[in-house]
Amino acid sequence: xxxxxxxxxxxxxxxxxxxxxxxxxxxxxxxxxxxxxxxxxxxxxxxxxxxxxxxxxxxxxxxxxxxxxxxxxxxxxxxxxxxxxxxxxxxxxxxxxxxxxxxxxxxxxxxxxxxxxx
Amino acid sequence: xxxxxxxxxxxxxxxxxxxxxxxxxxxxxxxxxxxxxxxxxxxxxxxxxxxxxxxxxxxxxxxxxxxxxxxxxxxxxxxxxxxxxxxxxxxxxxxxxxxxxxxxxxxxxxxxxxxxxxxxxxxxxxxxxxxxxxxxxxxxxxxxxxxxxxxxxxxxxxxxxxxxxxxxxxxxxxxxxxxxxxxxxxxxxxxxxxxxxxxxxxxxxxxxxxxxxxxxxxxxxxxxxxxxxxxxxxxxxxxxxxxxxxxxxxxxxxxxxxxxxxxxxxxxxxxxxxxxxxxxxxxxxxxxxxxxxxxxxxxxxxxxxxxxxxxxxxxxxxxxxxxxxxxxxxxxxxxxxx
Amino acid sequence: xxxxxxxxxxxxxxxxxxxxxxxxxxxxxxxxxxxxxxxxxxxxxxxxxxxxxxxxxxxxxxxxxxxxxxxxxxxxxxxxxxxxxxxxxxxxxxxxxxxxxxxxxxxxxxxxxxxxxxxxxxxxxxxxxxxxxxxxxxxxxxxxxxxxxxxxxxxxxx
Numbered sequence: 011x012x013x014x015x016x017x018x019x020x021x022x023x024x025x026x027x028x029x030x031x032x033x034x035x036x037x038x039x040x041x042x043x044x045x046x047x048x049x050x051x052x053x054x055x056x057x058x059x060x061x062x063x064x065x066x067x068x069x070x071x072x073x074x075x076x077x078x079x080x081x082x083x084x085x086x087x088x089x090x091x092x093x094x095x096x097x098x099x100x101x102x103x104x105x106x107x108x109x110x111x112x113x114x115x116x117x118x119x120x121x122x123x124x125x126x127x128x
Numbered sequence: 129x130x131x132x133x134x135x136x137x138x139x140x141x142x143x144x145x146x147x148x149x150x151x152x153x154x155x156x157x158x159x160x161x162x163x164x165x166x167x168x169x170x171x172x173x174x175x176x177x178x179x180x181x182x183x184x185x186x187x188x189x190x191x192x193x194x195x196x197x198x199x200x201x202x203x204x205x206x207x208x209x210x211x212x213x214x215x216x217x218x219x220x221x222x223x224x225x226x227x228x229x230x231x232x233x234x235x236x237x238x239x240x241x242x243x244x245x246x247x248x249x250x251x252x253x254x255x256x257x258x259x260x261x262x263x264x265x266x267x268x269x270x271x272x273x274x275x276x277x278x279x280x281x282x283x284x285x286x287x288x289x290x291x292x293x294x295x296x297x298x299x300x301x302x303x304x305x306x307x308x309x310x311x312x313x314x315x316x317x318x319x320x321x322x323x324x325x326x327x328x329x330x331x332x333x334x335x336x337x338x339x340x341x342x343x344x345x346x347x348x349x350x351x352x353x354x355x356x357x358x359x360x361x362x363x364x365x366x367x368x369x370x371x372x373x374x375x376x377x378x379x380x381x382x383x384x385x386x387x388x389x390x391x392x393x394x395x396x397x398x399x400x401x402x403x404x405x406x407x408x409x410x411x412x413x414x415x416x417x418x419x420x421x422x423x424x425x426x427x428x429x430x431x432x433x434x435x436x437x438x439x440x441x442x443x444x445x446x447x448x449x450x451x452x453x454x455x456x457x458x459x460x461x462x463x464x465x466x
Numbered sequence: 467x468x469x470x471x472x473x474x475x476x477x478x479x480x481x482x483x484x485x486x487x488x489x490x491x492x493x494x495x496x497x498x499x500x501x502x503x504x505x506x507x508x509x510x511x512x513x514x515x516x517x518x519x520x521x522x523x524x525x526x527x528x529x530x531x532x533x534x535x536x537x538x539x540x541x542x543x544x545x546x547x548x549x550x551x552x553x554x555x556x557x558x559x560x561x562x563x564x565x566x567x568x569x570x571x572x573x574x575x576x577x578x579x580x581x582x583x584x585x586x587x588x589x590x591x592x593x594x595x596x597x598x599x600x601x602x603x604x605x606x607x608x609x610x611x612x613x614x615x616x617x618x619x620x621x622x623x624x
Contacts, residue, residue, distance in 0.1 A: 016510045017507040017510060020510025020513075021503035022503065024502040024505070024561040027560040029495065035330075041560075042569065042572070042596070043604075046604040047604065047607040051607065051611065067512075067514035067517050068511075070513070070531060071513040072566075073568070073569060077607070083608070089619070100605040104601075104604070106536055107566060111570045111574070112593065114544075114574065115573040118546065119589050122548070122578050124578055125549045128173070280596075281580070283549065283575035283579060284572060285562050286555060286556075287559045288556075290492060325483075326483060326486065328486075334489075334490070373489055
C-alpha cells in the first residue's frame with residue numbers, strides 16, 4: 011500500500027508542476043526555488059508531515075519535502091539552541107542531500123566529459 | 129564615383145563584387161540532415177573537431193571554412209586583404225581564435241544569427257569600394273557553445289517547447305573579389321533593429337519575423353521590385369512559426385512571398401526524424417546553407433536572382449534576466465547569377 | 467505615468483504576443499502531465515523502496531530518509547554523467563525535475579560542463595548556477611519561518 015500512495019502522490023505533485031512549466035514558461039530553476047520555499051511554508055503550518063505520514067517517499071522525495079526538511083531542522087535547532095538554531099538548523103537537516111549532490115557532482119566532473127546532444 | 133545608395137536603406141553596387149569561392153563545414157547531425165551531401169566537410173559525433181573544448185571546436189570550424197573557401201577560389205592566404213568574421217559567443221571568441229592563425233586584417237562582427245548577412249554586406253562594400261581585392265566573410269555557430277552561452281549545460285534535463293530551434297553546428301565562408309566566379313552580389317539592404325516587445329527567447333522565429341518583414345519590404349521598395357523578381361527569397365533561421373508570421377506580416381504590407389520563400393533553418397534538418405522542433409538556427413545555419421546549396425544553384429544559373437536574408441534575435445543572458453524584450457534584425461543581400 | 471506612446475507600444479506588444487500564441491503549436495499538456503506523473507511517481511516509489519529497505523534493516527525514520535536522499539542523489543549524478551538523465555528528463559519533464567534527483571542533476575550538469583573553465587571559476591562557481599538559488603532561498607525561507615516560530619514559542623503560543 012505504501013508504494014501505491016508514494017506513486018500517486020509523488021506523481022500528482024510532478025503532474026501539477028508540469029502545468030506550471032508548460033503554462034507559465036517559468037524556467038526550471040525558478041520552479042525548484044518555488045517548491046523548496048513552499049515546502050518550508052507547508053511544513054511550518056504542520057501540513058507537510060501529515061502528507062509524509064500518508065505518502066512516505068511520495069512526499070519526502072519531491073523538493074517540497076526538501077523544504078519541509080529545512081524547516082524541521084530549523085525548528086528542532088531553535089528548541090535546542092535558541093536564536094542560534096535559526097542559523098544552524100537548515101544546513102544541519104539538509105546536510106546529507108546538499109553534500110551528496112556537491113561531492114558526487116564534483117567527482118562526476120573528474121570522471122565524465124561533456125557530451126554533445128543529438 | 130557614382131552614388132550607389134538607393135531608396136532608404138539599400139545599396140546598388142556600380143561594380144558588383146563577385147563570389148569567387150565558398151565552403152561549408154558542419155557537425156554530424158547536420159551531415160545526417162537533408163542537406164548532408166552538399167556540405168564540404170562533416171565532423172565526428174563528439175562535436176569537438178579535434179579541439180579540447182566546444183569553443184575551440186567552433187574556432188576550428190571557422191578556420192576550416194575559410195581555408196577551404198580560399199582553396200576553392202584558387203587563392204593563396206597571403207592574397208586575402210580582409211576578413212569579416214562573427215559568431216554567437218560572448219566577445220565573439222570563436223571568431224577571434226579561429227581567424228588568429230591567418231595573420232590577416234580582421235573586422236569582428238556581431239549580429240546574432242544574421243551575422244552572415246552582415247559579413248557579406250560589409251565584405252561586398254569593401255570590395256565594391258576598392259578597399260580590397262579579395263575579402264572573406266565567415267560566421268559560425270556550435271550547438272554546445274550556444275547552449276552554454278544562452279541556455280543550460282548540456283547534461284541538464286529540460287524540455288524544449290515546439291517553438292524552439294536547434295543551433296546548427298557549422299560554419300560557412302565566402303571569398304569575394306572584383307571579378308571571376310559565376311555569382312555576384314549586386315545589392316544589399318541593411319536591416320533595422322525591430323522590436324515588437326516579444327520576450328520569449330524560446331520562440332526566436334517570432335522575435336525575428338518582424339525584422340525579416342521590415343528588411344524584405346524595404347528591399348522590395350528600395351529596388352522597386354516585386355517578389356516575383358526574385359527566384360528565391362531565403363531567410364536565415366525563422367523556422368516554421370517565424371515563416372508563418374513573416375507571410376502574415378508581409379501580406380499586411382501588400383507583399384506575397386509564399387511562392388519564393390525558403391528558410392535555411394527549415395531546410396537543414398528533417399523535423400520528423402531529427403527532433404529539432406521549429407528548425408535550425410545560429411549564424412552557422414545560414415552561412416553553411418548558403419555556401420553549400422544556395423550559392424551553387426545560383427552559380428549553375430538554376431536561380432538567376434536570390435534575396436538572401438539572414439535573421440538574428442538580439443539577446444543575451446543579461447538582457448533576458450533583466451526582463452528586456454528580444455528585438456530582431458535581418459540583413460539582406462541580393463545575389464545574382466553572372 | 468507612461469506616455470501615450472509607451473502605452474500604445476505596450477498594447478501592440480500584447481497583441482503581437484497573443485497573435486504569436488495562436489500561431490505556435492504546443493506539446494499536449496495532458497501527455498506531458500501523464501509523463502510527469504509516471505516518471506515522478508516511479509522515482510518516488512524507488513525512494514520508498516530504499517526507505518523500506520533501510521527501516522527493515524533497523525534504521526530509524528530520519529536516518530532512512532537520509533540514506534534515501536543519498537542514494538537517489540548518487541544515481542541521478544551517475545545518470546547525468548552517462549548522459550542519460552537529460553534523455554529521461556526530455557520525456558519526463560517535471561517528473562524528473564521535482565524529485566531530489568532533479569536537484570542533483572542541476573548540480574552535476576554544470577560541474578561536468580564547466581570543467582574546462584577550471585577548478586575554481588569553472589566547476590567551483592558554476593556548480594551553484596542552478597542549485598545555488600535553491601539553497602539560498604530554502605535556507606532564507608526556513609530561517610524566516612524560524613524567527614516567527616522563535617517568538618511564538620517564546621510567548622508560549624506554540
